[in-house]
């Protein structure tokens with residue numbers, strides 16, 4: 001028996017960049033825990049990171065992963081299994097011939113912030129160096145490009161100035177356009193700890209939603225969606241008016257003060273309050289706190305970035321820091337939270353259409369010449385490539401003919417999905433390099449290249465605080481999957497050797513590497529003398545401890561904080577104060593489209609769920625894909641929980657079930673960003689439902705080219721269907737993918753279908769479909785998928801209303817299936833999911849009303865680590881005395897944690913526990 005091994009690596013989800021220790025045995029990952037020595041997390045992991053090993057079990061490796069290259073020569077053929085030699089030769093030939101016929105810009109590379117820095121570097125070299133095109137962009141375009149553009153125009157360099165340790169030094173933390181309690185949980189734990197140590201620290205949250213982060217704040221400004229610039233300009237106006245700016249400091253270290261002062265002259269508190277929909281007093285209070293605190297730190301993410309004014313939002317926030325000299329000191333500065341694990345690596349290697357290696361500028365001829373000389377080629381083309389949204393538009397117009405998509409799922413994540421699908425259909429060749437075989441994008445592939453994934457790869461990533469960590473392989477990839485850099489290298493070499501006539505000046509370009517360290521060392525050398533100089537960061541040093549950049553040769557530790565001498569990265573050393581006039585979002589609220597649709601994250605899921613979606617337990621906190629709306633808006637439209645509605649705009653329409661969320665502003669709708677057509681689909685009214693991004697605006701920021709994923713306007717109508725069909729069926733996790741596929745196949749043409757795994761006490765699938773007519777044949781076929789035809793079951797048929805089938809196993813509900821005009825009662829669904837022993841006569845299971853004396857309510861799992869449900873928490877809290885003070889609330893929290901253990905492991909559910917306790921107190925205050 002082989003011994004168990006432990007390998008230090010990094011979490012593959014968010015930009016916090018937590019260190020992990022992976023346990024493996026006999027070639028399988030068996031566990032994961034936080035690395036106590038990693039400075040990003042000191043041993044902590046959140047609910048996603050702590051379940052990483054569950055996404056790599058032998059069954060998932062066998063069933064969900066892509067093991068072999070697959071290809072088809074013609075679009076009307078099915079993909080067949082191939083081998084690496086044939087696939088590499090085929091791709092090399094198609095690319096070379098297309099370049100010969102249509103030029104280098106006919107090839108597009110759409111890569112990912114999930115790639116490691118070495119992968120990024122090699123794809124960049126392949127595209128710009130060998131093929132000779134700048135048509136390379138990353139899904140980081142959807143994530144951080146506005147932060148990049150903001151830093152560059154304001155401070156002179158794409159360099160986040162702060163460190164996580166600044167949370168310990170801040171006196172005021174402003175979270176704007178971010179919900180770190182969900183999106184960056186381990187960092188949020190650090191903020192909680194800092195506030196516990198320093199109770200006088202202020203927390204302000206600016207967000208149209210009352211998120212878990214906002215619930216914890218001393219001040220929450222629930223501004224109108226998209227009005228961030230108006231707010232930030234209003235804050236500047238107050239600071240100037242009140243004399244809270246630092247005139248001498250501004251004179252010495254910035255330029256542009258006069259113009260900025262003029263531009264915010266009319267941004268009075270009253271006008272700002274009207275534009276933002278919050279009180280002038282709250283705006284004034286925030287301005288005072290921010291300017292007068294000893295150290296103000298701001299944390300921001302997609303709420304600022306994903307906007308047609310994303311760059312302006314970033315610079316407006318940096319203006320506020322500069323005007324109040326809240327930068328370059330411990331605890332002070334603008335700090336963008338990176339969405340993806342290695343979005344920063346993509347920026348460092350210049351793997352985006354308008355960037356170049358090591359923070360060089362593609363539009364700068366000297367920068368291009370430096371890289372060309374370094375690579376030993378005549379030139380880097382000057383023409384910028386297409387950015388993400390435009391790359392697909394260029395493909396739709398046949399300017400790009402071959403799309404190579406690496407480690408990302410654009411058929412889920414890009415806005416205006418109908419256009420994206422049209423582009424994928426138009427492309428002459430779609431190459432998809434992926435670890436998981438059933439993503440929405442994989443369905444469009446002509447060539448599928450199996451990629452190694454987390455726990456199987458070597459390289460480096462850079463987190464939000466510029467800290468570079470090693471990523472290490474604990475096991476070999478399954479089947480014939482290979483590291484992303486290796487695939488790029490092999491195809492590049494095949495192009496060089498087989499088609500030299502098409503690339504005559506590129507034969508000396510190095511594309512052969514034995515390992516990632518060689519690639520890393522080449523990338524390091526390109527950073528020499530640059531703002532991100534990492535010539536001091538060898539793999540050997542990084543093995544000892546992750547380090548922040550810059551760290552030039554001769555140094556052994558990186559730099560925690562930038563601009564401490566107030567010398568900024570512009571040539572004259574001064575930061576720029578940028579005028580940012582407020583521009584509303586591009587979609588307009590009007591009588592036709594009166595609602596603003598916004599999207600965001602769930603706590604336990606990641607992006608398109610190709611990884612988190614393989615573990616049923618990850619759905620226990622939010623088991624249903626639902627559109628959220630303010631309860632008063634629902635009441636005004638006679639909508640109730642679970643009703644189906646159709647939202648529409650000029651881009652399409654989509655059916656969703658709806659639920660109330662008082663945390664939203666009136667007039668807003670909100671959807672989790674994760675629900676793609678792999679989980680929710682439908683065909684209704686002549687439109688095909690394509691998931692959450694179907695209706696989302698493709699409007700771009702003019703500088704960052706980041707799309708406006710957070711603000712799209714839609715209409716909403718209730719849409720009733722005469723019939724529904726539900727199937728809640730227990731199944732072992734390994735059976736779930738096949739069941740999902742079978743349901744998709746059967747119900748492909750129904751108006752609305754959701755098919756979601758469930759996990760926790762029991763696992764299985766929960767299917768809900770809306771039907772236009774009774775579908776007895778479909779119902780019968782589904783009984784087969786559910787295994788009901790092979791097992792005895794109860795049957796209840798009411799000719800007027802519904803048919804219900806129930807299968808019991810070991811005195812527990814195993815399967816419940818129903819079709820008709822009624823939906824299944826909550827108590828029955830809950831009993832099944834909670835694997836309750838049936839203690840009532842089975843005939844009672846056929847009625848809608850819960851059996852007497854049995855109160856079973858809809859309840860989700862709040863603590864994923866320890867399986868504690870909302871119902872258990874409520875039951876405990878109802879037995880406690882209502883806390884009268886914040887201190888008493890804390891005591892109740894401790895009691896709750898002792899009693900049920902919830903929130904004692906990863907802590908991701910702690911904000912929700914606090915909310916439940918606070919709600920109890922507020923209920924009592926309200927009654928009083």
Ligand code: SF4
Pocket residue numbers: 011012013014015016017018041044045046047048049050183184185186187
């Ligand atoms: S906060 Fe969670 S998702 Fe983000 S890196 Fe850490 S463990 Fe991974």
